[in-house]
Every structure is written in C-alpha cells, then in structure tokens.
Amino acid sequence: MPGRLAVAREGKVLFYMPDPSSARAGGRLEPAWLPVFYNPRMELNRDLSVAALQVYIDYYASRKPVNVVEPLSATGVRALRYALEVEGVGRVYCGDVDYEAYRIIVANIGLNSAWHSVEASWGDANALMYSIKFRRVPVLVVDVDPFGPPTPFIEAALNLIGDGGLLMVTATDTAVLEGSKASKALRRYQARVARIPQSREMALRVLIGYIARVAAGMDKWVEPLISLYMDYYVRLYMLVRRGSKGARKTVESLLGPLYYCEDFKYASLRENDVRGYCSKVTHMGPLWTGDLFNEEFLEKVIASVEGPFNYLGTGRTLLKTLKTAREEAKLQGHVYQRLDSIASTLKTETPRREWAIETLRSRGFKAAPTHLAPTGLRTDAPLRDLLGLFPGGLKASGALSAS
Template identity: 40%
Template sequence: MRLSVIKEGKALIYIPDTRDAQISKGIIEPSHLDVFYNPVMEFNRDLSVLAVSTFIESYWPGKEVIGIDPLSATGIRGIRYSLEINSMSKVIINDIDKDAYDIMVKNVELNGVKNVDVYNKDANSLMRSIRFEQNQIINIIDLDPFGSILPFIDTAISVSSKGTLLALTATDLAVLGGSKYIAAKRKYRVNLISIKHYREIALRVLLAFIAYVAASYDKVIKPLIAYSVDHYARVYLLIDRGTKKSEEMLNKNIGYYKYENGILMKCDNNCYGPIWNGNISDIEFLKSINDKLKDFSYVETYQRMDKFVKMYLNEMEFSNYYHQRLDTICQSQKINMPSIIKFISALENKGYKAFRSTFSNVGFRSNAPYDVLIETCREFKSS
C-alpha cells in the first residue's frame, strides 16, 4: 500500500495514497481507500478536539483522563487528542483491520506520542475488556463508525460510568431523518415521515434511541452539544447513573411530533416518533466552548468553526424547540418566500425571539407559536 502524509491540526498522518482513490464530484471516496480516511470530516475532528478539551476542563479538571476511539482507521482523531489536549492521560486507538493497525503504529511513531496505546481488536470486545477485565474507568468514548452506531451503542453505554463523555457520529441520516422510514422502524423502532426537517428529526431519533438503551442500564444521558451538518449527525452526551433518574429522563424528554402546514410541532397522540423532545444542548457548555475557541485558531476549519459555534450558541437558547424552515411554511400558504432576515425581524417586532438555524440556510428557531408563524408568513403575501 502506497502512503501519503497529510497535516491536520498539530498531527502529521500517514494515509493511503489518494492517487489510488476513486473521485466522485471532485471529492475522494474514502470507503474505496485501503484504510478509511475522509478529509471532509476535518471539521468534525477539529470541533471534537475543541469539545473534548472543554469537557475535560469542565468535568475532570486536574484528574487522570482516559479516552478511547475504538474505530480509529488511521488513528488521526486519537492522535490529535493526544497532541492537542494537554490533559489527556491516555488515549486508546483501535481498528480490527490489520492494514489500519499498521498505519496507526506508523502514525504514533511519526508523531512521537507516548500516551497512545494501539490495538488491533474488535471494537466491542476491546471496550468491554478495558472496562470489565482491566477495570479501567473510560472517561471519553468517541465512536465515529462508517454508517450507523447501532452495532456499538449497547457496549458503549454498558462500559460508561458516571461522568463519562460519549461522543457519537451517525452518517445514516436517510434512515434517522425519515427518508427511509421503513428502515427507521426496523432499526430504531420509530415511526417517521420524510420531510425537509430531516436533520432535526435525525438528531432527536438518535438521542431517543440512545436514551432508551441508557435507561435499560439504569443510566442517563444529558446532551451537551448535538448538531447535524454535511452528511452526518454528531452528539456529545454526559452519562449519569440512577434508576429514578433514568425513569425521569424518559418521562420528561421522550415524546412525539407532527407536521402541519410545513411546521414541525410537538404532539401528544396520533403522532410520529418516539423522539427526544428535550434540550439538545447545554447552553453553559456551549458558552465554555465559545470561550475556548480562540485556543484552536490554528486549525484549518477555524473560520467555519467560529461561525458555527456563535450561530449555534444563539440558536440553542431555544434548544427544546424544533427548528422551522421558512420555505416549507411559505410553500404551504402558496406564498413566495421572503428574506429569512425580514421574517425573523417580523417575529421580533411581535415580541417573540428567533434565531437563524445551523440546520438549514432557510431555517430558524423561535418561541413563536404555530398560528403566529402562519400569520407572519401571510403578511408577506403582497410584498
């Protein structure tokens, strides 16, 4: 296998030579490389370094912290954690593929990281072995599979402890978001419809599913940050324990939704779901991320990250409200869509709050009720 070297963050990483890769629409097809590497996910990894660093300072300051990336491929994420987060005591990287293992070993040597352990094992077996056989507490579990998290989530929850950060990436948005609603019912036990608000639905289906798995172990999830961009959804969850707490989590946060006149709404019966209806992010954690952002100005996606974090921080003032799309509301009323800025201004003039959404360039999140959204849209009919 021919190798190339790329630089990402503070790491130099061997990857399979991209001259051997298939190209689609000017983008490398990562699944066709001998060892998986996706340059499109650099933003995901940059934000992960920021979020994990913030988490350690917020929840484990001055303590030994062990993190694991059980599906590492080239090892790029775990090696960056070691290089760019000073408070990481140990990072465990792993891949069941022997070629991936060989590249990880080379990358550990290339970067001179001493606190990174490399394994060539089944991801679930390794997580269980570390937690139950070696009796090590795992503070951070980062799962970034190719596709669904379903084969790994049960193990990840079972090995987590009070105070563990569980970071997950899911790329099966077509299933989670409702486009493939039959598969969604089979895999995630949820009834969905296909709508343009699929990013919101995908996140909330994912959170609800994980919450049910957590509750089966008498554990609780608290979303610190959850978002969807590009081709994936990403969540960072704080784990807690307790039978009563897990029951309260489900009673408080699991619910249903309906879709009427282009508007996504919570619903009590004859609805779609179940989905997570609670907050999808913690505002104080987001403020800490925003404060720490400047420490990572060296990363290639810094400008995008800065814009995203600031917009997301505003949006998450209404984290427990669904995001809405101006195009679907106006389409339902047979009205040409006005400027999103003008629409938000009109809501604010009526005494409501509204913010642009990171979920769509025509999206917003607001505390304005259904009838106000319809009424405001209609006011633009003659303009």
C-alpha cells in the same frame, strides 16, 4: 502496509494515510475507496471534538487524567489528536477491525512518538471496549465514529463510560434518521419517521432518543451538550450519568412524539401547538424531547476555538456553526420551521430569514436562525403568528381553525 502512503497534517498531528490518488472520482477524494478510511471533510468533526474534549476535561471531568477510547480509528488521526492536542488526557485506547488500518495506526503512533500515550489494538470495537472494562481501566470518554450507524456500539460505549463521562457519537446513516428509509429507521432506532422539512432535527432527536433508551436500561441517563447536523452526518456530545432516578425521568418525561402538521408543514413537540389549526397531524418517534444543547458548554467551546484552539484548520466554519447553535439553543424547546416549506403550502414566495426573524421579534416573539437549514428558524410564536408572515397566511390559518 496498504500500497503507497502519503503523509498529511491535521491539527498538530502528522500522519500516514493511503495515497489519495488511488481514490479520486472526478477530482474528488472518495474516502470509502481508500484501503484505509480517511476523510478530510471530517476535519471539522475532529477539530470540534478536540475543543469539546478540552472543555469537558477542564470543566466537567470528575477526575484527571482522563482516559479516552476511540474504537473505530481507521488511520488513528483522531486518537492521536486527542493525545497530542488536549491537555489532561491520560491514555488513548484506539483500534480497528481492519488489519491494514491497525498497521497504519501503529506507524502513526511511531511517527508522532506517542507510544506512552496511545495504545492500538486490532479487533472489533465492542470487544475492545468490553476488554478495557474487564481490565478495570477507568474510562470517562468514548468516541464512536463509524461509517454508517453507531447503533452496534452504543451499548458497549455506555457500559464503559464512568459516571459523569462524555460520549461522542457520529452517525452517517442520515437517510435512515431523516425519514427516507422509514422501515429501516423503525428496525434500527425503533422510531417512526417520515421525510419532513424538519428531518434534520428529527434525526438528532431520534438518535439521542435511541441512546437515552439504551442508557436507561443500564440505570444511566444522558444530557446532550452539543447536537449538530453537519455536512452529511450527525454529531453528538453528551454527558453520561449513573442513577435510576435520572433514567426513570428520561423514560417518563424526555421521550415522546413529534407532532407534524401536514397542512402547513409545521412540527412541534407539543400537541397543543397543532391543535385547532391542522386537519392532518402525524406522530413521529418516539424521540428525545429534551434539550439539544447545554448553553454553558457551547459558550466554553466557542471561547476555546477563539482562544487556545485558534490554530484549528476549520476554525472559521466551526465558529459560524457554533455561534448559530448558541442562538438557537435559547429556543431549543421549539422545533425549527422552514420558511420555504410553509411558503410552498401557501403558494407564495419565501421571505428572507433575517426579515422573518426581525418581524417576529418586533411583534414580541423570540426568534433565532438554526444551523439545520438555511431557511429554518426557531420561534416561540404560535403557528398562527408564523403564518401571519406570509401573504394569505392568516386567512389560511383562519379557514382551517374554523373547519
């Protein structure tokens, strides 16, 4: 075992983790310094995943029990939580490339007497996924939860998941996805990106776009259910379906550019929205231009966090994010705009988001906050009407459209 161990609890699971006192920096736990990774800040991610998996099994899974694979498991806490907290789960196959992690997973399976429901392996995540496929184990759910980019594991995960299955993915390489490392993004995700006020939405769409392209190559297609940017990572839940028609539709109509208007720091998935008002338009992508949320799924997850999963440690924060997502889902075809960024281009003050939303609604438009930025909103109001919220905004839009 990797030195001294501590015992912690998350959800309904008791588990060993490396003694956190060895990895403190300024009073804070540095998970990457632990001999085996455990990040308490990811409890939110795991809580949401427990609730989302339950909703998937109850309403969307084509057969039960549902086998789950979590191939980058560290302490195994996530795999154990799926096995112990979610009804309808068959077997959970988990593993880690790190031998010390594997030994902790085994100890944690013992601590929870979960030998019948959790199987641990020591080895590479892709090797584990392909070997499960080779054994002909039917798998509907894969959770790819790496530290860094998920790209090395997407192909094996999509290959393993059966028709109508669920793919859950975490990405922590947000600097790349958000455009701070554009050259790396081009190599890793084959997408052109730059740092813009809408970078968090771009990150979600670039990652979904990448996964959708890999899926299309296998005659599979994806349907995002929940797409969130939380804390410092991206987290996606998506259905995976088989079929050449859906794969073709993805490539032909659900992947495209994001148009970014530098004059007003405004972004849109439609070129017409920027035409006439912007002197300098940059194209980002290709990225996912389809939906980010499935409203019905989101509603059911909210109900389950308020209902049977009301014991979750991060329930309150989770509900706040999910309820904001529920509002923005109604306007998900409209990229969010940031009031502070527009205000800076007009050299004026940032209006309060609540005021801006109410004002747009009173003018006959739809508007909703986004979970992606505290000053961000989604609206169907054209750029001109958005600028009309700011002193001098209309004049600025008129000047540009005339030039």
